[in-house]
Amino acid sequence: MKYVESLNFALSNLMSTDEKVILVGEDLADPYGGAFKVTKGLSTRFPDRVLNTPISEASIVGMGIGLSLRGFKPIIEIMFGDFLTLTFDQILNHAAKFYAMYGAEIKLPMIVRTPMGGGRGYGPTHSQSIEKYFLGIPYTRVVAPSIFHNPGELLIDSFSFNLPVIFIEHKLLYPLNLVDEDKEIGIENLKDTFNFPVVKVKNFTNKDPDIILITYGGISKHIFELLKILKTEEIWVAVYIPALISPIKFDKLDDLLTSLKICDKLLVIEDASVDFGWSAEVVSRFCNLGIHIERMGALNTIIPASKELEGEVILSTKKIYSKIMEIIA
Amino acid sequence: MRIVEIPLPQLGVNDTSAKIVEWHTDEEKFVNKGEIICTVETTKSIFDVEAPDSGYCYFLVSPGGEVNSGDIISILTDQKVNKEELLNLYRNQKAVEQRIDDDEIRITEKAKLLALRLNIDISKIKPDNYVINEDAVLKYYESLRSGKIKTDFEDTMDDLFPDNRVERIAIIGAGDGAIQIIDCLNKLSTQKAVMLFDDNKSLHGKKVAGVPIIGNVDYEKISGLFIENKFDKLIISVSTSISFREKAFDSLVKLNVPFTNVIHPSTVIGSNVKIGVGNVILANCHIGACAKISNNNFISAYCSIEHHNELYNHCSFGPGVLTSSKVKIKDRVRFGTGIFIEPHITIGEDSVIGSGAIITKDIPPKTMVKTQINYIMRERPSGA
Numbered sequence: 077m078k079y080v081e082s083l084n085f086a087l088s089n090l091m092s093t094d095e096k097v098i099l100v101g102e103d104l105a106d107p108y109g110g111a112f113k114v115t116k117g118l119s120t121r122f123p124d125r126v127l128n129t130p131i132s133e134a135s136i137v138g139m140g141i142g143l144s145l146r147g148f149k150p151i152i153e154i155m156f157g158d159f160l161t162l163t164f165d166q167i168l169n170h171a172a173k174f175y176a177m178y179g180a181e182i183k184l185p186m187i188v189r190t191p192m193g194g195g196r197g198y199g200p201t202h203s204q205s206i207e208k209y210f211l212g213i214p215y216t217r218v219v220a221p222s223i224f225h226n227p228g229e230l231l232i233d234s235f236s237f238n239l240p241v242i243f244i245e246h247k248l249l250y251p252l253n254l255v256d257e258d259k260e261i262g263i264e265n266l267k268d269t270f271n272f273p274v275v276k277v278k279n280f281t282n283k284d285p286d287i288i289l290i291t292y293g294g295i296s297k298h299i300f301e302l303l304k305i306l307k308t309e310e311i312w313v314a315v316y317i318p319a320l321i322s323p324i325k326f327d328k329l330d331d332l333l334t335s336l337k338i339c340d341k342l343l344v345i346e347d348a349s350v351d352f353g354w355s356a357e358v359v360s361r362f363c364n365l366g367i368h369i370e371r372m373g374a375l376n377t378i379i380p381a382s383k384e385l386e387g388e389v390i391l392s393t394k395k396i397y398s399k400i401m402e403i404i405a
Numbered sequence: 406m407r408i409v410e411i412p413l414p415q416l417g418v419n420d421t422s423a424k425i426v427e428w429h430t431d432e433e434k435f436v437n438k439g440e441i442i443c444t445v446e447t448t449k450s451i452f453d454v455e456a457p458d459s460g461y462c463y464f465l466v467s468p469g470g471e472v473n474s475g476d477i478i479s480i481l482t483d484q485k486v487n488k489e490e491l492l493n494l495y496r497n498q499k500a501v502e503q504r505i506d507d508d509e510i511r512i513t514e515k516a517k518l519l520a521l522r523l524n525i526d527i528s529k530i531k532p533d534n535y536v537i538n539e540d541a542v543l544k545y546y547e548s549l550r551s552g553k554i555k556t557d558f559e560d561t562m563d564d565l566f567p568d569n570r571v572e573r574i575a576i577i578g579a580g581d582g583a584i585q586i587i588d589c590l591n592k593l594s595t596q597k598a599v600m601l602f603d604d605n606k607s608l609h610g611k612k613v614a615g616v617p618i619i620g621n622v623d624y625e626k627i628s629g630l631f632i633e634n635k636f637d638k639l640i641i642s643v644s645t646s647i648s649f650r651e652k653a654f655d656s657l658v659k660l661n662v663p664f665t666n667v668i669h670p671s672t673v674i675g676s677n678v679k680i681g682v683g684n685v686i687l688a689n690c691h692i693g694a695c696a697k698i699s700n701n702n703f704i705s706a707y708c709s710i711e712h713h714n715e716l717y718n719h720c721s722f723g724p725g726v727l728t729s730s731k732v733k734i735k736d737r738v739r740f741g742t743g744i745f746i747e748p749h750i751t752i753g754e755d756s757v758i759g760s761g762a763i764i765t766k767d768i769p770p771k772t773m774v775k776t777q778i779n780y781i782m783r784e785r786p787s788g789a
Contacts, residue, residue, distance in 0.1 A: 251421075286515070310515030310539045405518060 079227055080250040083114045083189075086228025087151065091122050098143060099126045100136055101153030111155050112191055112250050133162035137188060141171050141240075144186040149235055156202050157192035157244065160210065168213055171240040175215045183238040187231065193246040193294045193347055194374075194390045199381035203390075205294070205348035205374075207244050211322035211357070218322040220244035222296030223255050224263055224275040225319050233272070244321075246294025246347065261303050268318060268325035275319075276331060279303040280312035284338050286404045289315040290358055291345040298393040305397065311404065314339075321354060327361035340367040341403055345396060349376045372399050408495060409458045409481040413445065415474045420447040422473045425466050433485060436462045442479065445472075454478070461485045463492075512537045519543065524595075526570045550594060572596045574665060575627065575636040577653055579603035579618045582642030582703065585687055587614045589669045596667065599636050602627060622653060628660040638665030640685060644703040644721045647737050651719040654683055654701040664701070675712060693730070705742075723760065735770070 077085075090097045099115060105128045109116030119126035129136050133154055140150040154160050167188070174182045194203030211218055217237050221227035227245065234241040257263060264276040277299065278285065291299065299315050306313055314335055318326040326332065336342060342362060344355040350373030359369050374390045416423055423445040430436050441453045442462060456462070460481030466472055480495060510532045519542045520527040530537050530545045549571065572595060576583050579601040587598045591614075601618040603609075608618045620626060630636060639662055643649050654664070664683035668674070672686050675694035683701035686692070690704055693712030702716055705724040710716060713731045720734055723742035728734075733751040741760030752758065753770030762776045 306514075308513070310513040401514065405521075 077254050078250070079221075079223060079245075079252050079254060080112065080114055082226060082228035082254060083231060083245070084116060084118075084228075086231045087115060087118055088121065089228070090149075090151075090232060091118065091125060094149060095125070096147060097125065097149045097151065099151050099153065100129060100140055100143075101127075102129055102131060102136075102155050104128055104153055110153060112245075112247065114189070114245075114250075115153065133159050134166055137163040137166040137171070140186045140188070141166060141174075141184065144184045144240075145174070145182065149185050150187070151231075152186065152188045154188060154190040156198075157190040157206055158201050158204050160188070160190055160206060160242070163188065164209070167210065167216065167240060167242070172213050172216045175239060184240055185235045185238050187234050187241045187243050189231075189243040189245060191245045191247045191250070193248060194379045194386055195248045195294075197381055197383045197386060198247075200378040203379040203386070205244075205246075205346075207242065207321070208346075208348050208353045210242050211354055213322075215239055216322075217241045217320060218244065219272075219319055220246075220293035220321050221249075221319055222275065222293055222317045223249055223252050223300060224277055224296055224317055225273060226254065226256075230273075230319050244293055246297070248294055248297050252297060255300060260307055261300070264331075266316075266329060266331055268320060269328060270320055270325045272318070272320040272325065274326045274329060274332075275317045276314060277303060277317065278312070278314040279307040280314075283312045285312045285314040285335060286339065287311075287313055287341045287343060287400055288332075288335050288339050289313060289343050289345060289400075290317075290332075291315065292317055292319075292321050292354070294347045295345050295391065295396075298391065298396055301393045302396055302400075305393070306400070311400065313400070324357060324361060327358075336362065336365055336367060340365075342367055342369045343399065343403060344369070344371040345391065346371070346373040347391060349374045351376050368403065370399070370403055372396070406486070406494070407460075407483045408498070409460060410477045411442070411454070411457060411479040411481065412475050413472045413478050414452075414454065416445065416447050416450075416452050420449070420474075422471055423447045423452070425468050425470050425472065425478065426451060427468050428464055430462050432464055433461055433488065435485075436460065436481070456481065463488055510535050510537065513539065515539045516542045519546075525549070529570070572638055572665060573599040573636045574667070575599060575630070575639050576601045576616070577603075577622055577627075577639065577641045578643040579605070579608055579613050580642065582644050582685070583613050586640060586642050586667050586685060587616055589667055589685075589687060592670050596665065600630075624653070624656045624660055627657060628662050631662045638663050639683075640665055640667050641683065641701065641703075642685070644685075644705070647719055647721055647739055650701055650703070650721070651737060654719065669706075681718075717754070 104110050104115040104126050105119035136152055140152045143150040171184060174184050192205040192207060207218055217239055219230055219234050219241055221230045234243060262278045266274045266276055268274050296317055303313060316332050344358045346353050346355045353373055355371035355373060359371055362369060377389055379389050380386050413423060426444040426446050428443045429441050436442055436456045438456055438459045440456045442456050443454050445452050445454060458481055460483055463480050466478045472478055516537050516539055519539060523546050525546055530541050533541060574596055576586055576598055583601055590596050590598050598616045601613055601616055602620055602622045603618050604621050609620060611618050639657060641650050641653055666680055666682060666684045668686045669688040671688045672690040674692045677695045678692050680698045681700035684698055686704045687706045689707050691709040695712055696710050696714045698716045699718045701719045703721045705722050707725045708722050709727045711728045711730045714728055715733045717736045719736055720738045722740045725742055726740045726744045728746040729748035731749050732746050735754035737755045738752050739757045743760055744758055744762045746764040750764055750767055752768040755770055756768050756772045759775040761778060762774050768774060
């Protein structure tokens with residue numbers, strides 16, 4: 077099953093089993109079915125519950141908050157993650173506040189889905205991964221499924237927080253097949269302390285890893301290619317990919333801590349521009365272990381539309397490969 | 406026959422594959438460069454594919470077929486031929502290209518890393534099925550360590566001696582000194598003994614700890630073996646005859662045969678120590694900071710050459726000779742065992758210091774120092 081199909085299937089499932097689920101966003105309705113076709117077919121099946129809106133991101137999320145407070149389960153789509161900036165006030169100063177301000181008596185189940193990431197030549201304002209500005213907000217959750225997760229299941233599970241959830245979908249993953257088993261790569265499903273999945277993928281058995289990676293979301297596409305290449309080079313890599321990226325609840329994972337005792341090299345990778353990012357927060361959780369830790373991400377600049385120049389700014393399989401070889405040399 | 410491949414181009418940023426809608430030419434028909442030969446459909450639009458060259462056109466994909474960008478959809482040839490024969494020829498050609506690629510020896514990145522870490526010359530490792538991998542490097546390393554790689558002649562006939570290879574050492578003298586040196590080399594991964602020379606003919610053809618004794622101490626012959634690249638460096642194991650040591654060392658240096666140092670790994674060497682060549686330093690010795698050791702000295706176990714000492718050439722030490730700071734030992738001095746030397750002492754050349762001496766003043770050249778020890782020896786009382 078493809079990433080986009082998993083999401084579409086889950087939305088359809090949610091809507092048919094719970095009539096409180098409402099989709100709100102721009103151009104969600106058929107025949108267009110959303111810019112990345114995630115909502116395709118849903119307005120035909122549930123015409124009253126798929127709401128096409130004007131270009132008005134702040135209002136869309138504001139409407140979502142209202143619906144949620146009145147007992148609905150809104151799923152918002154922001155067409156491009158870059159436009160999430162327009163919703164920031166609604167999320168930070170409103171959605172994230174109600175639960176604590178009203179003595180934990182308010183439930184606010186709301187999912188804001190949005191695609192992030194470059195690699196398609198969409199230019200500076202349609203290619204960013206800006207989830208880092210939404211990390212660490214108290215009483216919100218940020219979920220970012222990889223191709224090794226089941227994005228649809230994660231979407232359904234995201235309602236269990238009863239809090240606003242920002243749901244990050246990487247553009248490059250939509251057309252890809254989900255990977256839950258592979259001949260060359262071992263895939264293990266672990267759980268963080270919130271019981272959210274952390275997928276461990278590795279390209280070896282009965283060996284000690286040469287390096288441990290931690291990453292999330294869109295980088296999983298590179299990881300899948302990379303592990304196969306590195307396997308032919310006998311470079312043994314174990315990768316931990318949490319689905320819940322904020323708050324960080326995987327840092328006490330036994331399996332990960334054991335791996336870091338065997339292998340003292342850790343690389344944390346994120347898709348976004350690297351400064352002040354998620355990787356810094358992850359590194360801070362492991363910096364007292366006395367191991368060799370590095371992080372990598374995109375350059376701290378805009379993402380050009382030209383494919384060649386874009387390639388220089390954002391991460392690629394090749395760049396991660398070189399970084400790994402540099403660390404283990 | 407010239408064959409031009411036509412790959413499916415990358416069509417837009419959204420798709421990595423496309424569907425062939427229709428071919429605009431007949432198969433085996435001649436098309437001109439730039440002519441539209443087929444139409445393909447992506448998720449967003451339809452595109453035309455042009456012929457990149459002129460030639461007879463043969464299709465590899467039927468209409469309706471799904472292909473990835475970069476896949477070959479058609480081939481053009483400069484002659485009209487039977488399609489089946491052409492495809493066979495084309496596939497064979499591909500197979501040959503593939504085989505040429507495959508014939509190259511592939512070294513995995515891990516193998517390269519390991520070889521670097523273990524200081525192994527990877528070109529010495531035999532590939533298994535055209536691949537040198539982690540296992541091959543580890544096996545080679547193990548065999549080097551355990552000495553299974555032959556140390557006899559055949560294995561030493563190299564054309565080149567790269568820096569990172571184990572230094573092959575020839576030892577002069579096959580007596581007690583030699584066994585001490587071989588024992589020491591067995592503990593080192595950077596040096597190994599490959600041959601011995603001794604003037605005692607009855608020893609020729611025999612081995613000391615697996616190292617063959619191959620002939621007399623014939624300087625010309627040794628130089629010849631060096632030129633033939635059968636060893637890399639020399640060391641002299643004879644400690645009892647200083648005149649022999651000196652003569653052999655000087656003669657072979659004149660013939661441009663290089664000497665090495667053999668130093669037991671348990672020896673502690675301080676900072677800024679300068680050591681020449683041809684020196685043997687056995688187990689548990691100590692060379693203090695800033696000491697200078699010239700050439701061709703034989704230092705037995707448990708000796709301590711203290712800081713700022715100057716040791717000249719061709720000296721021989723029994724076990725347990727301990728010097729204090731800033732002692733100067735000139736050429737060809739021979740020491741017994743268990744000797745203590747006070748600071749700032751100079752021992753002149755060609756002197757002999759007997760066992761048990763405590764040296765408190767300078768020793769002039771060509772001096773014999775003998776300590777008188779009065780033993781009382783009597784029979785043990787019976788029944789004790």
